[in-house]
Every structure is written in C-alpha cells, then in structure tokens.
Amino acid sequence: MFLKIVPLWRKGLGELKNVIQINPPGPLLKKGGILFLSISFIIITGCSSPYKNLNKIEYSPDQIKNIPYALPFSEKTLIYKTNINFYKNDISGLLIIKKMDENIYRIALTTQFGLKIFDFGLDHGILNVKYCVEYLNKKLIINTFQNDFNLLLMQNKSESLYVINNSIKNQKIWQFASGKLSYNYIQNTDSEKIEIINLKKQNSEKISVGLQNYTDNIPKNITIEHRNIKLKMNLKLIQ
C-alpha cells in the first residue's frame, strides 16, 4: 500500500511525519488515497493536544504566586489524614507537611499510633530520606513520592509558564513546561480554585490530582492517582 499507518496508540504522540509515510500515489488510488489521508489527518489532529487551539500566553515564572493555590506557601503545619493504596498494601496515618523555608519542606507520615512511616526533606525539588520504614525505602518508591510531592508543592523545575484559557470547559490552565513534561494546574473559572493538577509527558497523563473543599486557598480533600502504577493517595485535612 501507499500509506503506512502506525498503530493507534502512537497517534497524537509524534510529529505527523512519524505517523504517515506517503509514497507518490498511483493514478487509480489517487482519489481514494487523498480522501483517506484527509480522514487520517482529521483523526490525528483530533488526538493531539487538547490545548492546541486555545489561546496560550506566556507568563513570567514569578507569576506563580498569582495561582490561587496556597498549599506550597502556607506557614502553618498542615496535617492530613492519609490513606495510601499501593498495589495490595494499605497504609494509613497522618501526613504532616511543614514549610521550613522558601522551597524547603519536611514531609512526614506517621501511623495513628504515632510511629513514623517516613520522614522526608524536600529541598528545591530534591527529596532526601531522613527516615523510612524498610518496605517503602526503595528507589522507585522514593522517586514516586518525590514526583508526587513536587507536583503538590509546585517544586518542579520548568523553563516556562503559560496560561491557557479554555472557556468551553470554564478552565484557566497554568502550565509549567519542561521539555516533554508539562505540569498543569487547572483552575475552575467559576469557583476560582485549582481543582485538578496533572503531570503529562507529551500528551499522556502520568499523575492526576483532584483537589476539593478549599479554605484560604488550601484544599481540604486531595486525591493523588498514578496512571502507570497502582498507587492512590487520599488526603483529608484535619489541621
């Protein structure tokens, strides 16, 4: 055939040239070929970034404080009652988040009885382990926690900040971009709150965070979910 179509899952991930290779069409297949090409093009365009046709404005990174989200900046000790489902493990306890300085945090999880499960320092996006129970102290798990807390506390390194207005969905998207990665803080323009945070690699979602019931721009309920590993965290503010 003249058209070489890549599998469905590749669609929308790469440049157009990676998706379709066109050989000069023969006279008989010319019409049909063009029609097929047009349909493919429509499908492919439909699968690409949902923000593509939206108005995107570049902001200066110091506009970060204009995002209506105070969790990373709160001087108070925040305590969330937390459930973690990690494959077949259920871990429950209290998650304590304390801002020590600009971009420096302590994050600890204790059981209801008080014993520590982990105690992490987060310093400009780098997580260091002060204490961690043996069964969680694995490189892969620690990296996962680093990604999650960086997303929650807006500690990701990024080159640029964009604001995208999606008036159809009533969303204002604060997007931090870094290479193939984008960190999206999605504000509901009705409630004026950040209700969704996600981490995307190209256009596939890796981590998704739901935030509800805000007081003083701090969410009382947070759900963190991973798409490629079975990890889910439920947080409920108690202090």
Next chain:
Amino acid sequence: MNRIYKMDCHPEFIEGWQIRFSKKNNNVLTKLNMKVIFFFSFLFLSGINNLYAQEDGFKQVQDINKAETELAKLSENTQSIQSKFVQEKHLSFLTENIISKGEFSFQSPNQLRWEYSEPFEYIIVFNDKNIYIKDENKISTFDTESNKMFAEINNMMIGSIQGDLFTDRERFDVKYYENANQYLLELDPKLPEMKSMLKTIKIYIDKSDISVAKIKMIESSDDYTSIDFTDKKLNQPIDNEKFNLK
C-alpha cells in the same frame, strides 16, 4: 554541654569559690550564693540534671526484688481496663506536638480496643488473632499472621499493660526507676527489627494501684509518642461487643 561547663570555669566564679573557702568574707559569700543559685537554676532549666537522675525526680530502684514483686501484681490488677487517653506526638521539626484523644479498653488476655475521637475518628480492635479497623465508616479486617506490623503493635501494647514486656529479657534490656508516686521502666529493644523502629520504651506505673499511667515510645531520631491514660476503671466488666466491629 561545653557551654555550660565554660560558665562553671568563669574566672570570677572560680575566684568566688576560693574566696568562699579561704577568706570567708560575708559580702562575697552572699554574692557567691547568688551565683550558686543562678548556676543550679541554669542547670535545672537546661535539663542537665538528667545526668544525675531521671526526669521528674526518678531515681534508680534500690530494691529490685521488692519492685519486681510489686510489678508482678500488674497483670492481676489489670484483668480489664477502661480509660481515656491523650496521645502526644513529638517531631523535632515541629514547634508544637500533635495531640490526639480517645478511649481505650482492654480485656485480658488478648482483647484491645483503641478508639480515636479527636481530631479524627479511627477505631482499631485487636481480638485474639483478628484485627478490625474502622476508618470513616469503612471496616476492614486483617489477621495478625498476615500483618506483622500490627501484630508487633498489639504485642507491645498488651505486653506493656500486662507487664510481659519487661520480663522478656531476650527482647529487652530493662532498667528500673522510681519516684514517690510511680515506677518507671525503661526498655531498650535488643532485636534489630525492633531497634530500627524504637530506641526506648518508657512505661510509667502508678504505685497507688499498680497500673500503667503512661507509655512513651522514643524513636532512634529522638522523636517520640507518649500516651497518657486518665480516668482509669480497673477490673470492671466490659461489653464483649466492644471487641467486635461490624
């Protein structure tokens, strides 16, 4: 500590001592007394007195046999306990401790219920080999065979209350202290798994009724959890339903 000893060696201070013992000058003596008072208050405030005795005036038990005979009553004195508790979690990086409260029930030999009511609701029941947890109206059931961490907590709690823990010389090094009102037992874990979690368990026992008043679990980082038992009711019947969650 160095800083404190420097104060001790302050030239004026040493001079003061010499004057006190050689010249016996009254004026200087008054001055010196002030300094001595100041020095000891400083020691007291800085917590250095812990070097000489345990906190709250606890001293090492002289008559170990007597203490052991007394403490052997612990298990029969506490066939059942109902009490309120206040739990305090100290983390070095926080200025204030995290406080939670609730009710506690124990029925010998192996039924235990912790019910947290503030600032969150959470119930955990140990009943023989079963563990029930009620968390926001969701009840989960485990068994101690499959959940080693809970099994360890259960053993530790029941062991502390019933006194089995401080006769377990294979797992703990035990030191005995006392003051006028309480015995204090300091348990240092010997086994590596336990050691990685806890440095010391301190158990405070009221002398008046030989029952546990407080448990303090100190982690290797010196962060600790202390649990104070108040309004204790000993050896009164407890409804068996308390140890079943449905």
